[in-house]
Amino acid sequence: MNFNLFDAEEQVIERAQALEARLTALAPEVGAELAELVDGFKRSYREQRRLVRVSDRLQGQLATANQEAERRRREAEDALERLREAQDVLVQQEKLASLGALVAGVAHEINTPVGIAVSCASHLSDATARLTAMVEKGELGRGDFNRYLATATDTTALILANCERAAQLINSFKQVAVDRASAERRGFDLRAYVQETLLSLQPNLKRGNHTVTVDCPPGLMVEGYPGALSQILTNLVMNSLTHGYGDGRAGRLRIAVTQPDPETVCLTYADDGAGIPPGNLPHVFEPFFTTRRGEGGSGLGLHIVHNLAVGPLKGSITVESPPGQGAAFALTFPRVAPG
Amino acid sequence: MATERLTIPATPRTPEIDFDFASGRLALRGESYPDDVATLFGPVVAALREHLAEPSDAPLHVAIELVYFNSSSAKVLMTIFQLLEAAARQGRPVTVDWYCDPDDETMREFGEDFSEDLEHVAFSLREAADRDS
Ligand SMILES: Nc1ncnc2c1ncn2[C@@H]1O[C@H](COP(=O)(O)OP(=O)(O)OP(=O)(O)O)[C@@H](O)[C@H]1O
Ligand SMILES: [Mg+2]
Numbered sequence: 347m348n349f350n351l352f353d354a355e356e357q358v359i360e361r362a363q364a365l366e367a368r369l370t371a372l373a374p375e376v377g378a379e380l381a382e383l384v385d386g387f388k389r390s391y392r393e394q395r396r397l398v399r400v401s402d403r404l405q406g407q408l409a410t411a412n413q414e415a416e417r418r419r420r421e422a423e424d425a426l427e428r429l430r431e432a433q434d435v436l437v438q439q440e441k442l443a444s445l446g447a448l449v450a451g452v453a454h455e456i457n458t459p460v461g462i463a464v465s466c467a468s469h470l471s472d473a474t475a476r477l478t479a480m481v482e483k484g485e486l487g488r489g490d491f492n493r494y495l496a497t498a499t500d501t502t503a504l505i506l507a508n509c510e511r512a513a514q515l516i517n518s519f520k521q522v523a524v525d526r527a528s529a530e531r532r533g534f535d536l537r538a539y540v541q542e543t544l545l546s547l548q549p550n551l552k553r554g555n556h557t558v559t560v561d562c563p564p565g566l567m568v569e570g571y572p573g574a575l576s577q578i579l580t581n582l583v584m585n586s587l588t589h590g591y592g593d594g595r596a597g598r599l600r601i602a603v604t605q606p607d608p609e610t611v612c613l614t615y616a617d618d619g620a621g622i623p624p625g626n627l628p629h630v631f632e633p634f635f636t637t638r639r640g641e642g643g644s645g646l647g648l649h650i651v652h653n654l655a656v657g658p659l660k661g662s663i664t665v666e667s668p669p670g671q672g673a674a675f676a677l678t679f680p681r682v683a684p685g
Numbered sequence: 686m687a688t689e690r691l692t693i694p695a696t697p698r699t700p701e702i703d704f705d706f707a708s709g710r711l712a713l714r715g716e717s718y719p720d721d722v723a724t725l726f727g728p729v730v731a732a733l734r735e736h737l738a739e740p741s742d743a744p745l746h747v748a749i750e751l752v753y754f755n756s757s758s759a760k761v762l763m764t765i766f767q768l769l770e771a772a773a774r775q776g777r778p779v780t781v782d783w784y785c786d787p788d789d790e791t792m793r794e795f796g797e798d799f800s801e802d803l804e805h806v807a808f809s810l811r812e813a814a815d816r817d818s
Contacts, residue, residue, distance in 0.1 A: 389767070389802065392801065392802060393760070393763050396759065396763065396798050396799065396801075397756055397759055397760060399795075399798065400754075400755075400756050400759040400795065401756045403791050403795075404755065404756065407791070
């Protein structure tokens with residue numbers, strides 16, 4: 347069966363035409379007038395057909411456009427998703443690469459004291475074997491024995507010092523791996539906490555007559571990891587004392603806290619010491635970068651600071667050191683640590 | 686005295702309308718999906734009606750060059766075509782040129798469709814590039 351959308355209209359037209367024929371036979375003037383009306387209706391019927399076609403076409407085009415838009419939106423979303431995945435992979439690779447560099451650095455650093463300890467121990471072992479042989483042969487003289495004692499004293503001192511150095515390195519290496527899970531999260535008053543941290547550094551500060559000014563809005567509550575913050579401050583202060591005022595000068599340290607917006611905290615730490623040469627600035631946060639190698643510097647301090655800033659604090663840290671104006675660090679982090 | 690020339694500049698939703706009755710050239714160009722058909726086309730249809738009411742045998746050239754129109758605009762076009770057909774039936778020479786892009790199947794079909802009721806008007810489908818500007 348053929349479906350006709352305009353079946354009803356066509357039937358009306360047929361009936362009207364039949365009526366027109368009958369009426370024209372009966373009353374020709376009326377018939378002519380009716381014929382005009384029938385023509386009008388026929389035209390209107392054709393227009394209706396056309397309009398339905400126009401609107402069907404338009405809706406079809408709209409639907410196609412919508413589908414196209416939807417397809418593009420999905421494509422864009424897919425692309426974004428792939429980009430995110432690629433980014434995750436990159437971040438992961440970078441983490442691995444920096445872990446690799448760290449491990450290589452640690453191995454290299456520890457190799458020196460361990461190597462010295464090993465050669466001292468083998469030297470001591472050789473000397474002991476010679477001594478034993480002489481005792482067995484009954485040939486041990488007083489001079490031999492004294493020489494052995496001198497060797498043993500020297501080598502054990504060296505072994506001890508180098509093992510301690512290795513242990514110390516391992517200890518600072520452990521700190522690099524900031525254990526976020528064990529770090530305590532809580533709310534704290536930032537100004538009070540900064541002052542508390544400085545109090546624990548007082549003995550060191552007093553010794554060099556250094557002063558610290560703290561400029562922090564009272565009652566600023568931070569929700570996050572106070573332990574990380576205090577470790578950062580301690581590292582920065584100790585660096586100023588070791589690297590900034592090596593000449594015994596009394597330093598003026600400044601800590602200032604501002605809030606660029608209510609949910610962001612910006613802590614700047616500045617000293618007026620020797621400063622960092624421009625060539626060293628890009629490297630200070632790298633693991634094992636130190637200008638005091640062999641004098642107790644491991645070069646891990648600022649690396650730990652950086653890890654704490656971007657890790658638990660979910661923020662960032664930058665360094666500046668305009669020639670002649672000391673070193674300044676800007677630590678920015680969300681007032682409420684996410685997650 | 687009837688309107689000599691009616692011009693309405695195009696907007697993003699309405700076509701350029703240039704009905705130059707004095708020279709017998711009427712043109713509609715662009716897209717047509719006005720927010721309110723009555724406000725836009727009311728005066729246009731009224732001016733055409735008024736112009737055609739005065740008997741004349743001066744030729745009338747109508748150019749339609751629409752790339753898109755909505756259903757209400759389609760109804761207005763059919764009204765205009767009917768007025769033109771009535772005038773042509775009275776003996777006035779009327780030509781309608783329906784311009785459309787060669788790739789625009791839809792507009793060409795609409796042109797064919799709309800010319801169905803034109804008997805006395807000389808209707809022709811033209812490619813948009815042919816237009817002598
Ligand atoms: N306040 C400062 N003033 C001048 N130089 C600094 C300052 N802070 C850091 N530096 C420079 O940056 C280098 C890296 O600092 P970092 O704390 O990482 O290592 P370190 O202090 O040398 O060793 P560690 O902290 O592991 O004992 C330092 O060796 C020093 O050259
Ligand atoms: Mg340090």
